[in-house]
Amino acid sequence: MPSKYRNFRNSVPWLIFFLEVVFIILFYFLFSDGDTSGSKISYPAFQDVNQMMIFGLGFFLAFLKRYGFSSVGFNLLIIVLGVQWSVLTEAVFQSTKEDDLTSITKAAVSMTAVVISSSAVLGKANPIQLIVMTVVEITAFRLSRWINTTFLKVGDSASMMHVHLFGAFFGLAVSLCFSKPSPNSEKEASTQKSDLLSILGTLFLWVFWPSFNSVLAVEKKNTIIYNTYFALAVSAVTAFALSVLTTKDGKLRMTDICNATLAGGVAVGYTAHSIPYPWIAMILGLLASVITILGSHRLQRCLNPVPKVHDGVYYTFGLPGVLGALAHVILLVIKSWTDLPSQAYLIMIDFSTFCLTISVALMSGFITGPILNLNLLKTVPVSKYYEDQFYWEFPHLAVGF
Template sequence: MGDSASRSRVSYPVFQDVNHMVIFGFGFFLTFLKRYGFSSTGFNLLIIVLGVQCSVLIEDLLIFLLQREDENSLKRITNAVVSMTAVVISTGALLGKTNPVQLILMTVVEIIVFHMSRWINETFLQVPDNLSMTHVHLFGAYFGLAVSSRFSEPLPRSEKNASTPKSDLLSMLGTLFLWVFWPSFNSVLAVDKSKAIYNTYFALAVSAVTAFLLSVLTTKDGKFRMTHIQSAVLAGGVTVGYAGHGIKYPWIAMILGLLASVISILGSYCLQRCLNPALKIHDSSGVHFTFGLPGVLGALAQVVLTVINNWTNSARQGHLVTVHIGAFCLTVSVALITGFITGLILNLKLFKTIPVSKYFEDQLYWEFPHLAVGF
């Protein structure tokens, strides 16, 4: 009993870090729209607390049905909070286009499907529990993009689909929360926690420096662009999350952070000008090049590092590479297929889809006393 309590006391600060990151970090990260700040932070809290409860109930059901060993309660709720990252990322792709009922339904469906995807990876591909959780960014990004493909695009040059200096500042505050707590997020389920923290910090540091450099080089007037900084400084943390616990030298993490930041910024140009218009997908907060593409790079880096680390053992090397590639393909496929189906369901008349003219508007859901007559 004493040992269990001791472990809980040691683990609680890490749980707090992850909780702060998901609630404060993502809550403020999504406040860049000038008329959607109340909804960004408020709905973020709603879906997180709802999703954590659903996730814990699903874990209890799996323990009962599969006769699994019951885990420490603090670890279970930490797993639930980490799992909710997928839903919050997906919400970013749909920001301003869904009503609360649609968000709640999407949260419940996505958390169930994410657990199903993890169960398949762990059961049939023998992926360890801590590694199956690293696909949370990939799953969230591509599930959200698939759902978003079923929603109408906003009106071109919509006045509400824009930011202000104040909303950008709040969003940057969220970015800073995410940046500071990301090492805890990547290490919370890792076997070698110190190595995961070490490598994550260096990847984040290099991606931040690269983001500032590329922002200056890619703007016409040579000034920093806030959208570049908000997205690219986190890319290194997403990428190194896949293999951070197994990287032996910090320079490898630095290279991954550099590549992640480059892919994030240059990918945003390519996707916004070429891919998104062709596929008719509107990605409200750019989750594809903030989490999706860096996640793909991280999965690829995991395969390359596995080949290098097992160079002398070809049988083990082939098995591990097959497992990693299979887990990546399965995760993305499940996310895209179920996301597309979820998008179709959310657009049923039953759920009263918001008209395009009412996108990105807080006043549909929140009271604004200063706008009342006679105030």
């Protein structure tokens, strides 16, 4: 009887080659004028974002003991494919042509949503599924931004900062359609080496996060960098303190440090430009870190059996993102308190923006999940989840990996 799973060698390479041919043809027709105009974004700023995506997020997701090669390698694969597709979708939706560096920077920032979503199905989604998810999610995220900028009149760079919200809730919806391995699977555990790689990725992300939040901003770049740094600093300090207080033996927990250290950067991403004083950013960083760590200790026990998500995508990126969006609305209310009736429309627009982002993410995720689980896209059974050996040449796996 033929297997219901596709052969990895006979499917993945040909899908990649097919997409590359399509991308090259589309680039030929859409970008054939040879425009090399100057950019408002400097190359070092783009380089910060690029290193954050490749090194930071790649190593950050390498926490599974038998899935390190795949975490880093597949992260690179979907990013380089996704950036090409994102540039193409941006060219279709954008009414005016942007310079080359701005276009590729926006594409790299957009890919953050896909990497966050992929962490929700880490070890379970094969490369074919990840590639299909990348194409669909980038399209859905750009559609969400187009609605926000066209109908709600949100700034283009501001709409991009909902990337964490979109990625978290899209991934949460997609994960519902993936089977859950046997409880307490030892393959879902981490080791000293995998935790070390994960904290290395966290350090890359922490260092470059101010550049990420400010790279597309037209005004107040220094304010965004300033507020982002202090939010990150406080969330890191709070992570160390709460980790000791919430563990049974009173010791630091590496997972807490990896996740909560970055929560402040997520929380201030959308509102950093509008924060007038650094102590407000510091409060946001503290609250974001508290939400992340309490979520990992409390919410995971309640929610994990239902969404089938084995890592903290919804409380590392989702909940701090919601906190930041609500903080932006609250700050706008406080700023307009003396003239609240006339500013009510603008406040509702801001509230509607992040509600719309979450709604589009969930709806597109619920549609994508069943598509990814079609037999046409499956290459591995549930018993082979979280294993590098199925995809990579790994001769030393049997000697203590």
